[in-house]
Amino acid sequence: xxxxxxxxxxxxxxxxxxxxxxxxxxxxxxGEKEFTTLVGPSGSGKTTLLQLIGCLDMPxxxxxxxxxxxxxxxxxxxxxxxxxxTIGFIFQFFALxxxxxxxxxVELPLLLMGEKNHKGRVMELLDxxxxxxxxxxxxxxxxxxxxxxVAVARALATNPKLILADExxxxxDTENGTQVMEIMAKLNKETGVTxxxxxxxxRVIKYATRVVSLQDGLIKKDEKVNGK
Amino acid sequence: MNYILKMSFRNxxxxxxxxxxxxxxxxxxTALLLFMSATIRGEMRGSLDLTINxxxxxxxxxxxxxxxxxxxxxxxxxxxxPLDISNQIEEIPQVKAASPRLNISGILxxxxxxxxxxxxxxxxxxAANAIYKDGMVSGEFLTSDDREGVLIGLPLAExxxxxxxxxxxxxxxxxxxxxxxxRFTIRGVYTTNTPGYDKAxxxxxxxxxxxxxxxxxxxxxxxxxxxxxxxxxxxxAAIHAPGYIIEDWEELNKLIxxxxxxxxxxMFFFNLMVLGVTSTVIMNTLLMAVxxxxxxxxxxxxxxxxxxxxxxLFLTEATLLALGGVIVGxxxxxxxxxxxxxxxxxxxxxGISANxxxxxxxxxxxxxxxxxxxxxxxxxxxxxxxxxxxxxxQASKLEPVxxxxxxN
Numbered sequence: 001x002x003x004x005x006x007x008x009x010x011x012x013x014x015x016x017x018x019x020x021x022x023x024x025x026x027x028x029x030x031g032e033k034e035f036t037t038l039v040g041p042s043g044s045g046k047t048t049l050l051q052l053i054g055c056l057d058m059p060x061x062x063x064x065x066x067x068x069x070x071x072x073x074x075x076x077x078x079x080x081x082x083x084x085x086t087i088g089f090i091f092q093f094f095a096l097x098x099x100x101x102x103x104x105x106v107e108l109p110l111l112l113m114g115e116k117n118h119k120g121r122v123m124e125l126l127d128x129x130x131x132x133x134x135x136x137x138x139x140x141x142x143x144x145x146x147x148x149x150v151a152v153a154r155a156l157a158t159n160p161k162l163i164l165a166d167e168x169x170x171x172x173d174t175e176n177g178t179q180v181m182e183i184m185a186k187l188n189k190e191t192g193v194t195x196x197x198x199x200x201x202x203r204v205i206k207y208a209t210r211v212v213s214l215q216d217g218l219i220k221k222d223e224k225v226n227g228k
Numbered sequence: 229m230n231y232i233l234k235m236s237f238r239n240x241x242x243x244x245x246x247x248x249x250x251x252x253x254x255x256x257x258t259a260l261l262l263f264m265s266a267t268i269r270g271e272m273r274g275s276l277d278l279t280i281n282x283x284x285x286x287x288x289x290x291x292x293x294x295x296x297x298x299x300x301x302x303x304x305x306x307x308x309x310p311l312d313i314s315n316q317i318e319e320i321p322q323v324k325a326a327s328p329r330l331n332i333s334g335i336l337x338x339x340x341x342x343x344x345x346x347x348x349x350x351x352x353x354x355a356a357n358a359i360y361k362d363g364m365v366s367g368e369f370l371t372s373d374d375r376e377g378v379l380i381g382l383p384l385a386e387x388x389x390x391x392x393x394x395x396x397x398x399x400x401x402x403x404x405x406x407x408x409x410x411r412f413t414i415r416g417v418y419t420t421n422t423p424g425y426d427k428a429x430x431x432x433x434x435x436x437x438x439x440x441x442x443x444x445x446x447x448x449x450x451x452x453x454x455x456x457x458x459x460x461x462x463x464x465a466a467i468h469a470p471g472y473i474i475e476d477w478e479e480l481n482k483l484i485x486x487x488x489x490x491x492x493x494x495m496f497f498f499n500l501m502v503l504g505v506t507s508t509v510i511m512n513t514l515l516m517a518v519x520x521x522x523x524x525x526x527x528x529x530x531x532x533x534x535x536x537x538x539x540x541l542f543l544t545e546a547t548l549l550a551l552g553g554v555i556v557g558x559x560x561x562x563x564x565x566x567x568x569x570x571x572x573x574x575x576x577x578x579g580i581s582a583n584x585x586x587x588x589x590x591x592x593x594x595x596x597x598x599x600x601x602x603x604x605x606x607x608x609x610x611x612x613x614x615x616x617x618x619x620x621x622q623a624s625k626l627e628p629v630x631x632x633x634x635x636n
Binding site: 051054056057076077080081083084085089091093095096097098099100104107108109111112113154 | 231234235238239241242523524527528529530531532533534535537627628629632
């Protein structure tokens, strides 16, 4: 069963009179339980592709299907609803809401879903990332690694089918980067949630079960590998 | 909705100083508007009350051709047997007092000083004179059979260094077109705290005023005071005074009513200016917040927060600012207005003449009303929320992907 399917995707950014072709006709299918990395040099289109899979952006042409639903025919609110229940995000910068505690950050997607009895679920997730003792701490009271682990817990809160992570270890030291990747790999194995990473960090790539290489807006190589 | 409220509150607490100053702008605006509206209302109400009490009454009966400003003493311009009419009117239950008054223009002479004055003949026992009796500073009030006594106002007494027992000469117009002069003794000194009136108005018993002005058994008007202003139309309809004109306080105080309408219009524009400045502060604060939190809006959008929820977040911040600002504004404004409503603002003599149709006391007492408190609070509250609408809409329109790439 495919979680995401992109067909003949192009994405052109126009700044003034200048057009930049970030993607030039990409076909990609992401299956369940995959631990996929999109790799390539800067400007190859990996972040753009990740944003299109996450329905944060719309392609210039082509179609995006998420969990069988065509996102490219949806309006902004429908795409927000689709993201809310289906896709979790982890960003390169520690993208927590600074005014909320770790607990409240993880709780937020559940509140947006309208779920009320979620205390157990939130604590379970914080426990999974080994931060249940930091539940009441705000982001500025947590280290970078701890913040990224909270972001992982938050991404998992609504039991999404797909988690998209853009350079999740870029701002972490080796120890924290490894710890975060270990947690995500473990969650992938235990819960079956699909992960897609945009990265050029070897620490991430070594965990991948599939590596998709991009160059100049095109997929150059797509190979199955034996992740750690 | 609770999480929106929680996030909004914490967002405001992020930059406490900015939030406090923004709320303070609303608070100062609210307090200022409350104070101004109560002061304007107090000034207008005070002026109308004074003019009714000192000059016009709630109702007035006079001859068709009588003009208050001329103080005509022609028989044709006067009311004959005025006490008969006033006694009849006093039997109407809503009437507090009905009393004849004879207005004569004259000159006060003392040593080398001569001062133009208006002399009013009053029926001393009448309740219509309560304002003068209550304002006695020294000496005694007049009695009906006093043939030589007068009352003078405090500013006049002070300027000429006069007091009870002192003598003054009065030169008065008569109904025959000539003048008569007589020496009078000051029985007492009064004040109505209306300098323009007090420094140029002298009272004497009606009978004496009629004798000296040769207007026997005539008066310029019947001055009528009611217990309740709202009964004016009913009492006016109940008065039977054939051959004379009955005018109510609205007809007699057209200028004050016009000035009040003008003040209200000016107050409206003043409100607009104050609220305009306040709303600019709020809009700027929230636009800054949107700019500073652009990336955060992208994160919230990525998590599935819809545009309308992001708009609610900023509108709730505006609402909390408005609530805090209005509460603090009322906490500052209400006690301030209540304090000044008791002690008033002292202005002194504004140079308004004694027979002006617009009496002003030496102080203005703000007159706050519950209606003012509600309308000012609501206006400040709504304007603040409306000011938040533009920044909130800007935030709600941010595309998550663009917002996530923002440097803020």
